[in-house]
Amino acid sequence: MLDWTIFAPTFLTAAVEWVEAFTIVLAVSLSIGWRAASTAALAALAALAAMTAATGGVLGLGVDIRWLQLTIGIFLLLFGMRWLAKAVARGAGLKALHDEAQEFASTRAQLARGDWTASWLIAFKGVLLEGLEVWLVVVALSLHGRAWISSTAGALAALLVVIAAGLVIRAPLRRVPENAIKFVVGVMITAFGTFWTMEAVGGAAAWPWGDWSLLGLGVFYALGGLALMAALSKRWTAGVAR
Amino acid sequence: MSPFYKTLFGDAATIAVTAIVMVTEVVLVAADQAAWAAVVVPAVVLAGTAWLARR
Numbered sequence: 001m002l003d004w005t006i007f008a009p010t011f012l013t014a015a016v017e018w019v020e021a022f023t024i025v026l027a028v029s030l031s032i033g034w035r036a037a038s039t040a041a042l043a044a045l046a047a048l049a050a051m052t053a054a055t056g057g058v059l060g061l062g063v064d065i066r067w068l069q070l071t072i073g074i075f076l077l078l079f080g081m082r083w084l085a086k087a088v089a090r091g092a093g094l095k096a097l098h099d100e101a102q103e104f105a106s107t108r109a110q111l112a113r114g115d116w117t118a119s120w121l122i123a124f125k126g127v128l129l130e131g132l133e134v135w136l137v138v139v140a141l142s143l144h145g146r147a148w149i150s151s152t153a154g155a156l157a158a159l160l161v162v163i164a165a166g167l168v169i170r171a172p173l174r175r176v177p178e179n180a181i182k183f184v185v186g187v188m189i190t191a192f193g194t195f196w197t198m199e200a201v202g203g204a205a206a207w208p209w210g211d212w213s214l215l216g217l218g219v220f221y222a223l224g225g226l227a228l229m230a231a232l233s234k235r236w237t238a239g240v241a242r
Numbered sequence: 243m244s245p246f247y248k249t250l251f252g253d254a255a256t257i258a259v260t261a262i263v264m265v266t267e268v269v270l271v272a273a274d275q276a277a278w279a280a281v282v283v284p285a286v287v288l289a290g291t292a293w294l295a296r297r
Binding site: 208224 | 251252253256257259260263264267268271276277279280283284287288290291292294295296
């Protein structure tokens with residue numbers, strides 16, 4: 001039975017990362033062909049699958065859950081705050097919106113200067129690095145009730161959707177509203193990170209409303225993030241006008 | 243910082259903000275102020291996010 005509270009955030013996070021990975025693979029495929037680019041992507045996905053399996057094995061050995069919660073919680077804070085800050089900065093106009101078309105063009109330009117092996121490695125590295133963030137989220141959210149199936153299913157479903165969409169439109173995936181997804185995922189991941197690190201440091205009684213506090217944190221970060229976006233946007237506009 | 247470590251840990255500023263959040267949690271819990279921590283820590287996280295966004 002799928003746990004939708006785990007499936008949804010994993011799916012959204014993975015979708016953003018897979019879109020970025022797919023854009024790189026697409027650009028590489030124009031230089032060395034679909035077959036070679038696909039082998040690089042598959043090799044990277046195999047490495048990620050091995051990492052996920054190994055992590056699951058370590059968790060099964062009965063490591064103290066509080067240490068794991070603390071470690072993964074810190075990773076989630078590092079990851080979530082970065083995403084939330086980026087989404088706020090982009091939403092406020094302080095940074096340019098992430099442009100898949102630009103990434104596509106820069107990868108192609110990079111390829112024009114390299115050879116076949118370099119191209120293959122660019123596709124491999126691209127999928128591996130983007131997939132590392134998916135792996136972090138899969139592992140982190142699996143700790144919540146040991147929901148390995150739900151988090152892995154979310155990541156795999158996102159991968160299939162992105163591949164299917166990519167094959168249909170066969171162009172850089174510009175239409176995905178990346179910043180909105182990044183904002184939502186940043187909120188969720190930051191909420192999980194705060195919840196787990198506090199629970200690991202202060203024990204189960206650290207949160208006055210138990211698991212409901214997670215919802216409260218999500219609402220707080222979402223409203224706070226939107227308020228920040230509005231405040232920074234006003235300040236930026238005033239600065240430009242001056 | 244190599245792309246691998248940057249992907250895993252983020253940049254120095256994100257690491258610094260996370261360290262401040264963790265120190266705040268540990269200090270408040272050690273001072274037996276866990277109830278306050280539940281209010282203060284999310285505020286520190288949001289303030290850190292604002293600082294990161296403005297950089």
